[in-house]
Amino acid sequence: MAASKFKIALVQLFVSANKSENLARASKLISQAAGGGANLVALPECFNSPYGTKYFPEYAEKIPGESTSMLAKAAKDNKVFLVGGSIPEEDGGKLYNTSTVFNPEGELIAKFRKVHLFDIDVPGKIRFQESETLSPGSGLVTFDTPYCKVGLAICYDIRFPELAQIYARRGCKLLLYPGAFNMTTGPAHWELLQRGRALDNQLYVGTISPARDEGASYVAWGHSTLVNPWGEVVAKAGHEEEIVYSDVDLSYVDEVRSSIPTSNQRRADIYNLQDMSKN
Numbered sequence: 001m002a003a004s005k006f007k008i009a010l011v012q013l014f015v016s017a018n019k020s021e022n023l024a025r026a027s028k029l030i031s032q033a034a035g036g037g038a039n040l041v042a043l044p045e046c047f048n049s050p051y052g053t054k055y056f057p058e059y060a061e062k063i064p065g066e067s068t069s070m071l072a073k074a075a076k077d078n079k080v081f082l083v084g085g086s087i088p089e090e091d092g093g094k095l096y097n098t099s100t101v102f103n104p105e106g107e108l109i110a111k112f113r114k115v116h117l118f119d120i121d122v123p124g125k126i127r128f129q130e131s132e133t134l135s136p137g138s139g140l141v142t143f144d145t146p147y148c149k150v151g152l153a154i155c156y157d158i159r160f161p162e163l164a165q166i167y168a169r170r171g172c173k174l175l176l177y178p179g180a181f182n183m184t185t186g187p188a189h190w191e192l193l194q195r196g197r198a199l200d201n202q203l204y205v206g207t208i209s210p211a212r213d214e215g216a217s218y219v220a221w222g223h224s225t226l227v228n229p230w231g232e233v234v235a236k237a238g239h240e241e242e243i244v245y246s247d248v249d250l251s252y253v254d255e256v257r258s259s260i261p262t263s264n265q266r267r268a269d270i271y272n273l274q275d276m277s278k279n
């Protein structure tokens with residue numbers, strides 16, 4: 001029988017412009033998280049490179065490559081499920097924002113390419129066009145653990161509730177979003193979006209941000225968080241480098257779902273949500 005509880009560690013890594021230093025720090029913190037009892041360890045979005053489209057071509061790599069080899073080894077050495085945040089991936093001349101997942105044997109068990117690219121252009125204020133450098137992924141990705149099925153998406157994807165709903169219908173009890181909100185969207189929406197996705201779908205939602213670097217061109221909000229199926233924040237980081245731990249209690253998911261049975265009281269005769277992803 002599957003365990004009804006497991007421990008998750010959200011690693012709010014400090015990401016610098018030095019790739020090998022980022023990989024070494026990540027590897028050290030993964031061991032530390034495993035030493036702290038975590039069964040599943042998750043890293044932030046863009047954990048090997050500064051966040052920003054101008055960096056992606058330089059930091060991009062193939063999968064397998066330097067960063068994912070480190071992840072595979074760290075998962076195996078520490079016997080944990082490891083969600084490798086995201087890295088800029090190069091494949092066939094295109095760049096993707098890609099998250100990889102390794103099992104405790106160090107095998108790649110899932111690969112997710114960010115589905116919704118973030119393009120914004122507010123004249124005189126901010127211009128950020130991921131689609132100029134990145135290509136979007138075309139599928140949704142879940143992976144199985146001995147504890148529960150987990151759904152994976154990246155950052156901006158959290159603003160699209162349909163994706164979380166589809167993951168819930170596929171049986172996920174935990175959704176993970178490596179992400180890097182900024183100093184405006186962070187305080188305004190980061191926690192609200194997580195609590196919304198968690199409550200709507202009655203599951204756990206975890207987000208993993210890089211630590212804040214005031215000197216970086218993109219300043220991340222930090223505050224990696226875990227929200228429970230009741231919509232409550234159960235663990236939350238500050239803005240510096242730290243590891244946040246929490247239990248994920250799967251019997252609590254069932255309890256919330258049976259006390260407010262939204263999932264079996266839908267009216268499929270008046271609305272519907274269709275899963276068109278091929279994976």
Ligand SMILES: *[C@@H]1O[C@H](CO)[C@@H](O)[C@H](O)[C@H]1NC(C)=O
Binds near residue numbers: 098130134
């Ligand atoms: C992935 O996409 C997000 C947009 O939400 C962006 O912030 C990040 O820099 C991208 N990361 C990589 C590794 O391409």
Ligand SMILES: *[C@@H]1O[C@H](CO)[C@@H](O)[C@H](O)[C@H]1NC(C)=O
Binds near residue numbers: 122126183184
């Ligand atoms: C953060 O991103 C939002 C949305 O794109 C933008 O409106 C805002 O100006 C950005 N804030 C900072 C501090 O860069």
